[in-house]
Amino acid sequence: xxxxxxxxxxxxxxxxxxxxxxxxxxxxxxxxxxxxxxxxxxxxxxxxxxxxxxxxxxxxxxxxxxxxxxxxxxxxxxxxxxxxxxxxxxxxxxxxxxxxxxxxxxxxxxxxxxxx
Amino acid sequence: xxxxxxxxxxxxxxxxxxxxxxxxxxxxxxxxxxxxxxxxxxxxxxxxxxxxxxxxxxxxxxxxxxxxxxxxxxxxxxxxxxxxxxxxxxxxxxxxxxxxxxxxxxxxxxxxxxxxxxxxxxxxxxxxxxxxxxxxxxxxxxxxxx
Numbered sequence: 562x563x564x565x566x567x568x569x570x571x572x573x574x575x576x577x578x579x580x581x582x583x584x585x586x587x588x589x590x591x592x593x594x595x596x597x598x599x600x601x602x603x604x605x606x607x608x609x610x611x612x613x614x615x616x617x618x619x620x621x622x623x624x625x626x627x628x629x630x631x632x633x634x635x636x637x638x639x640x641x642x643x644x645x646x647x648x649x650x651x652x653x654x655x656x657x658x659x660x661x662x663x664x665x666x667x668x669x670x671x672x673x674x675x676x677x
Numbered sequence: 678x679x680x681x682x683x684x685x686x687x688x689x690x691x692x693x694x695x696x697x698x699x700x701x702x703x704x705x706x707x708x709x710x711x712x713x714x715x716x717x718x719x720x721x722x723x724x725x726x727x728x729x730x731x732x733x734x735x736x737x738x739x740x741x742x743x744x745x746x747x748x749x750x751x752x753x754x755x756x757x758x759x760x761x762x763x764x765x766x767x768x769x770x771x772x773x774x775x776x777x778x779x780x781x782x783x784x785x786x787x788x789x790x791x792x793x794x795x796x797x798x799x800x801x802x803x804x805x806x807x808x809x810x811x812x813x814x815x816x817x818x819x820x821x822x823x
Contacts (some may be wrong), residue, residue: 572746585730585734607788618723619727619791620730623783623784626781626783627784630782654794655775655791656776657781
């Protein structure tokens with residue numbers, strides 16, 4: 562199953578609902594293009610909902626990191642929402658869990674941007 | 678692949694993402710048949726996928742003239758997967774530590790680390806040309822009777 566991304570706006574925050582796999586040749590490029598597209602349109606406050614992401618490999622992890630640094634470098638912020646256990650464990654193993662701002666509730670996640 | 682009888686299968690594949698997916702799928706099926714639990718099946722499949730990605734992408738650089746070989750063997754007490762490429766060779770000693778603070782925000786370089794995290798043993802062998810990775814998962818007491 563390839564990756565699908567749907568974007569929506571909530572209180573000025575762009576939520577990217579991702580589903581499927583984020584791997585080399587499947588979701589990685591889609592994620593990169595989607596983030597670049599949002600940034601080009603001025604959307605710099607991004608909440609990446611990974612609740613329906615079934616699988617992520619090292620390329621996908623790298624793409625999350627690249628998206629994070631790209632958004633930050635442009636003065637925005639990118640946070641993660643609804644990690645599955647697999648993704649959570651991967652971020653723990655790779656010491657990235659503390660790099661990302663990880664949320665498990667959409668409303669409070671959106672509010673955290675507003676207060677920033 | 679059943680019971681305690683050793684079994685082995687090997688493939689020679691083109692340097693493509695389709696090959697990566699096929700190798701990953703074979704590893705998952707092998708781990709499942711060996712009776713590993715879901716979490717361990719996932720870990721074995723991911724480690725083997727990462728090894729195949731390394732072979733196709735970093736080893737063979739998608740070169741259509743080069744192939745990867747993948748062999749899957751179940752011994753009495755282990756799963757043994759070997760992935761080889763025909764690239765310039767990989768020295769694991771020179772790989773940057775992806776957990777080092779200066780490398781945490783790099784967009785790549787975590788594949789071998791994940792392989793080592795998810796398998797019980799990982800061995801590198803230099804070929805002429807290329808590199809062979811041997812990934813071993815010991816079959817513990819959780820293994821079901823098959």
